[in-house]
Amino acid sequence: xxxxxxxxxxxxxxxxxxxxxxxxxxxxxxxxxxxxxxxxxxxxxxxxxxxxxxxxxxxxxxxxxxxxxxxxxxxxxxxxxxxxxxxxxxxxxxxxxxxxxxxxxxxxxxxxxx
Amino acid sequence: xxxxxxxxxxxxxxxxxxxxxxxxxxxxxxxxxxxxxxxxxxxxxxxxxxxxxxxxxxxxxxxxxxxxxxxxxxxxxxxxxxxxxxxxxxxxxxxxxxxxxxxxxxxxxxxxxxxxxxxxxxxxxxxxxxxxxxxxxxxxxxxxxxxxxxxxxxxxxxxxxxxxxxxxxxxxxxxxxxxxxxxxxxxxxxxxxxxxxxxxxxxxxxxxxxxxxxxxxxxxxxxxxxxxxxxxxxxxxxxxxxxxxxxxxxxxxxxxxxxxxxxxxxxxxxxxxxxxxx
Numbered sequence: 001x002x003x004x005x006x007x008x009x010x011x012x013x014x015x016x017x018x019x020x021x022x023x024x025x026x027x028x029x030x031x032x033x034x035x036x037x038x039x040x041x042x043x044x045x046x047x048x049x050x051x052x053x054x055x056x057x058x059x060x061x062x063x064x065x066x067x068x069x070x071x072x073x074x075x076x077x078x079x080x081x082x083x084x085x086x087x088x089x090x091x092x093x094x095x096x097x098x099x100x101x102x103x104x105x106x107x108x109x110x111x112x113x114x
Numbered sequence: 115x116x117x118x119x120x121x122x123x124x125x126x127x128x129x130x131x132x133x134x135x136x137x138x139x140x141x142x143x144x145x146x147x148x149x150x151x152x153x154x155x156x157x158x159x160x161x162x163x164x165x166x167x168x169x170x171x172x173x174x175x176x177x178x179x180x181x182x183x184x185x186x187x188x189x190x191x192x193x194x195x196x197x198x199x200x201x202x203x204x205x206x207x208x209x210x211x212x213x214x215x216x217x218x219x220x221x222x223x224x225x226x227x228x229x230x231x232x233x234x235x236x237x238x239x240x241x242x243x244x245x246x247x248x249x250x251x252x253x254x255x256x257x258x259x260x261x262x263x264x265x266x267x268x269x270x271x272x273x274x275x276x277x278x279x280x281x282x283x284x285x286x287x288x289x290x291x292x293x294x295x296x297x298x299x300x301x302x303x304x305x306x307x308x309x310x311x312x313x314x315x316x317x318x319x320x321x322x323x324x325x326x327x328x329x330x331x332x333x334x335x336x337x338x339x340x341x342x343x344x345x346x347x348x349x350x351x352x353x354x355x356x357x358x359x360x361x362x363x364x365x366x367x368x369x370x371x372x373x374x375x376x377x378x379x380x381x382x383x384x385x386x387x388x389x390x391x392x
Contacts, residue, residue: 078194081198
């Protein structure tokens with residue numbers, strides 16, 4: 001439960017940052033915090049009491065109760081790398097915005113677009 | 115621009131306060147909703163009782179991978195991973211189009227920071243660190259079957275090694291301006307792009323090869339790599355992981371190079387937190 005609440009807190013912080021911070025770069029970092037919250041949540045769903053990491057050791061046939069659920073780990077593994085590359089793409093867009101409008105401040109951008 | 119009348123600012127302050135007040139409510143709602151979730155670590159939770167026992171109990175026998183995450187990633191959910199790899203590749207291409215290839219220029223500019231900031235200490239540390247990082251990346255890739263690791267992790271590690279070299283030694287094409295004696299090492303932007311293309315093509319190619327030998331797309335059991343099906347799948351999985359590695363490492367290189375080129379050519383200052391007019 002504590003882990004879920006931690007994920008909820010991170011998610012709220014990230015979303016609040018995206019909505020309230022004026023600088024686009026900070027909004028992007030806040031979005032990353034939100035993504036981390038989702039990752040924490042998914043990985044905590046994979047946890048099982050008394051189970052170990054989903055990598056087979058030397059023992060005999062694997063029993064489901066002895067290993068954590070590998071599926072959320074797989075999904076989050078790709079999600080992390082996808083979030084790295086989407087962050088890169090967003091940074092590229094920010095460079096263009098910065099060079100065209102000479103600001104990343106949301107309110108000033110809106111003023112210039114008006 | 116123009117000076118904004120004061121009332122508008124007042125209104126926006128009220129709106130911001132209202133907006134800020136919405137977030138504690140959101141947090142409360144999320145936590146209340148989470149109360150309905152199964153207990154943390156409950157082995158009988160739905161997520162742990164439906165597909166995952168099959169993955170845990172049969173993965174090693176069916177795919178030859180002791181690391182079940184790798185088995186699920188590259189074999190059972192091969193389609194999904196192909197899509198994720200394509201997303202990563204597309205992000206790299208998008209950044210290239212937005213920044214470096216704008217205006218249909220025929221030749222890509224030389225990649226790298228405008229000023230290498232390597233001091234003697236940074237240079238010496240990087241010389242020791244970079245080979246270790248790159249070697250460890252390949253180890254993480256190859257050992258991904260039987261220990262934590264795989265193409266995504268190895269690719270990102272490799273890419274971070276490339277970024278470290280670029281940061282400290284400067285542009286790859288201009289002889290490492292700060293330290294003329296440093297051997298220039300690392301792929302150019304064009305080579306990074308080719309690595310990424312080779313990766314995504316190799317991934318799809320392995321899937322198509324499985325079709326050519328009478329199986330389904332990305333169902334590797336039919337590939338003529340041996341008689342033991344689990345061993346065939348293990349080899350194909352390694353091929354998939356290598357393809358993912360190339361795509362991720364290449365894309366990280368493309369992203370870093372295009373962003374640094376874009377910042378240089380668009381006159382965005384590097385280093386100071388605030389631009390001249392902000």
